[in-house]
Amino acid sequence: MSGEIFHAAAGMGRKLRGRALVARDGFSARYDLDRVRGIFSRPEHSLAGESYVGRVLVLDAAKGGVATAWMLHEMKARSVVPAALVLNAVNPIMVQGAALADFTMISGFDLDITQAIPNGALVEVDPTGERPFIRIV
Amino acid sequence: MKLTDEEEALRNGEFGPAAQWAIEHQIKVGAYLGAGDFVPVTQAHIMADTESLGLAGVEWLERMAGLPAQHRLVRIPTITDPRGTDFAAAHRLKQQPWMLDLERRAIAAFEALGVLMTDTCINYQTIMPPVHGEHVAYGDTGVVIYSNSVCGARSNFEGGPSALSAGLTGRTPRYGYHLEEQRRATLIVDVGWTPRELNDWGALGAIVGRLAGDYWQVPALVGIDRVPGSDELKHFGAALASYGSVALFHIAGITPEAKRLDDVVPAGAPLPTHNIGEADIRAFQASYAKAIDRVDLVVFSAPQLSLLELQQLAGLLDGRRATIPLLAVTSPQVKPDADRLGLTGRIEAAGGTILSGMCFYQSYAREMAEANGWKLLATNSAKLVNIIGGYGYTPALMSMEACVDAACAGGKIVP
Numbered sequence: 001m002s003g004e005i006f007h008a009a010a011g012m013g014r015k016l017r018g019r020a021l022v023a024r025d026g027f028s029a030r031y032d033l034d035r036v037r038g039i040f041s042r043p044e045h046s047l048a049g050e051s052y053v054g055r056v057l058v059l060d061a062a063k064g065g066v067a068t069a070w071m072l073h074e075m076k077a078r079s080v081v082p083a084a085l086v087l088n089a090v091n092p093i094m095v096q097g098a099a100l101a102d103f104t105m106i107s108g109f110d111l112d113i114t115q116a117i118p119n120g121a122l123v124e125v126d127p128t129g130e131r132p133f134i135r136i137v
Numbered sequence: 138m139k140l141t142d143e144e145e146a147l148r149n150g151e152f153g154p155a156a157q158w159a160i161e162h163q164i165k166v167g168a169y170l171g172a173g174d175f176v177p178v179t180q181a182h183i184m185a186d187t188e189s190l191g192l193a194g195v196e197w198l199e200r201m202a203g204l205p206a207q208h209r210l211v212r213i214p215t216i217t218d219p220r221g222t223d224f225a226a227a228h229r230l231k232q233q234p235w236m237l238d239l240e241r242r243a244i245a246a247f248e249a250l251g252v253l254m255t256d257t258c259i260n261y262q263t264i265m266p267p268v269h270g271e272h273v274a275y276g277d278t279g280v281v282i283y284s285n286s287v288c289g290a291r292s293n294f295e296g297g298p299s300a301l302s303a304g305l306t307g308r309t310p311r312y313g314y315h316l317e318e319q320r321r322a323t324l325i326v327d328v329g330w331t332p333r334e335l336n337d338w339g340a341l342g343a344i345v346g347r348l349a350g351d352y353w354q355v356p357a358l359v360g361i362d363r364v365p366g367s368d369e370l371k372h373f374g375a376a377l378a379s380y381g382s383v384a385l386f387h388i389a390g391i392t393p394e395a396k397r398l399d400d401v402v403p404a405g406a407p408l409p410t411h412n413i414g415e416a417d418i419r420a421f422q423a424s425y426a427k428a429i430d431r432v433d434l435v436v437f438s439a440p441q442l443s444l445l446e447l448q449q450l451a452g453l454l455d456g457r458r459a460t461i462p463l464l465a466v467t468s469p470q471v472k473p474d475a476d477r478l479g480l481t482g483r484i485e486a487a488g489g490t491i492l493s494g495m496c497f498y499q500s501y502a503r504e505m506a507e508a509n510g511w512k513l514l515a516t517n518s519a520k521l522v523n524i525i526g527g528y529g530y531t532p533a534l535m536s537m538e539a540c541v542d543a544a545c546a547g548g549k550i551v552p
Contacts, residue, residue: 010169010170010171011169012165012169026382030189030498030524030527031523031524031527032527033527034503034527036503041527041528041529042526042527043526044526061350061351061352061382062351062352062382063380063381063382064278064379064382064523064524065184065277065278065378065379065524066184066276066277066278066294066295066296066297067184067186067189067296067499068296069184069296069297069298069299070184070185070189070190070191070194070296070297070298071189071191073191073193073194073197073298074189074190074191074192074193074194076193077191077192077193078191078193089351089352089353090169090170090352091294091351091352091382092166092170092293092294092295092296092299092312092313092352093294093296095166095169095170096162096166096295096296096298096299097296097298099162099165099166099169099298100162100298
């Protein structure tokens with residue numbers, strides 16, 4: 001499995017490496033996070049109680065409201081922020097938030113990316129080329 | 138993205154650094170989402186409570202507000218979503234001075250940019266409803282889904298930075314629901330029971346939202362047997378957008394783009410069909426009330442209440458007394474009418490509190506819970522129950538009448 005590359009439809013931000021935090025759930029900074037403590041706080045989320053700080057979040061779809069467009073910027077300013085977002089499906093809010101925060105994000109795969117990346121795997125995310133990708137290191 | 142001469146000039150800084158930043162931001166977003174060009178918009182609506190902005194966001198706004206006046210003003214009418222407080226009632230909510238200071242700084246910055254501080258998420262009921270085919274840049278999911286679906290306007294979800302960008306440039310990238318082909322249905326929902334109460338409409342929206350699953354899905358409902366009112370579609374849409382991140386729905390025979398179901402179903406494309414009945418709606422509501430027999434407070438918010446919702450609430454409270462906090466949140470446009478017509482007086486005489494220009498979950502909900510000892514919350518808003526769990530509350534979804542009964546019974550949920 002090591003070295004396997006999964007290409008995304010779109011990406012932005014910088015190339016980086018990090019440990020994957022994976023779930024089949026969706027993602028919204030407002031709905032799902034305690035941004036002060038840096039953990040998932042929504043009781044129904046399967047990552048509830050887990051720290052997201054410095055992790056490459058591999059999740060299904062962008063959910064919820066518009067607040068994430070500001071919140072990624074605010075989280076990054078305090079360094080209580082994930083390393084990157086890897087999503088099956090984005091909504092415009094995630095794209096707008098990543099653009100403001102200069103945050104690494106890729107999305108849109110030929111398969112369910114949450115099933116392809118093992119939780120805890122060391123991964124490389126590269127949004128900089130014509131074909132953005134995530135790779136298990 | 139293909140740029141006009143004016144857009145090239147914006148990009149080159151000929152309209153100042155604020156508009157230059159704005160169009161660069163929009164190009165980045167548009168490129169990611171496949172926009173080929175820009176579309177002019179007539180209004181922008183910005184979500185920017187300070188719990189979301191944080192200190193970093195407020196300082197970012199202040200830097201823009203510090204530019205010379207000719208280089209910082211919005212070019213189209215630009216209004217705001219609810220703020221993080223009602224200054225007149227902040228002490229009752231035990232909000233801290235630093236929260237109010239941050240709010241004042243954000244307000245001053247927005248005003249310097251020429252933004253109108255309307256502080257409302259029901260602008261389609263109170264300020265200037267968009268018309269069919271009008272391209273706008275709205276920044277509250279409930280506002281977007283109502284405007285797209287009920288009014289026939291064209292908007293994507295525009296988060297704060299992007300809505301402000303649209304205000305500064307007068308345009309937005311043309312992708313998503315600005316494109317006719319994106320507005321076709323992708324799933325059909327056959328509703329076997331037309332909701333009655335607002336919390337029923339919210340529950341239906343939540344179920345459809347879960348079925349739809351992401352932003353790019355457009356549910357078309359059949360089987361609704363009467364024309365819903367604005368408040369009913371407000372709660373339905375807000376919940377659908379909250380649970381599903383959905384920005385557009387159709388109801389056959391009711392919403393303007395779906396006079397007939399065939400109008401929004403792509404030819405020759407069998408769509409997945411789902412059935413929802415009363416039992417599904419009741420089961421959804423029950424899932425939020427299990428193991429709760431009492432609550433600490435009752436909240437009517439998300440979206441802000443219309444004048445007619447406040448009238449209903451006043452009627453339910455007449456001659457009674459709420460013995461736990463009962464908060465009803467409305468817009469600064471509705472509040473003066475509620476005062477003038479005696480609704481505020483009736484609700485507050487019964488122990489309720491009317492809040493204006495804020496929304497409960499956008500107002501430091503976690504800190505309010507800790508300061509007031511609030512944990513168990515009853516509401517008739519499906520949107521609020523979806524959000525508020527992440528802030529440490531355990532919510533129950535009930536009708537307005539049942540919420541009032543609980544408030545007047547010391548918080549005990551009356552079976």
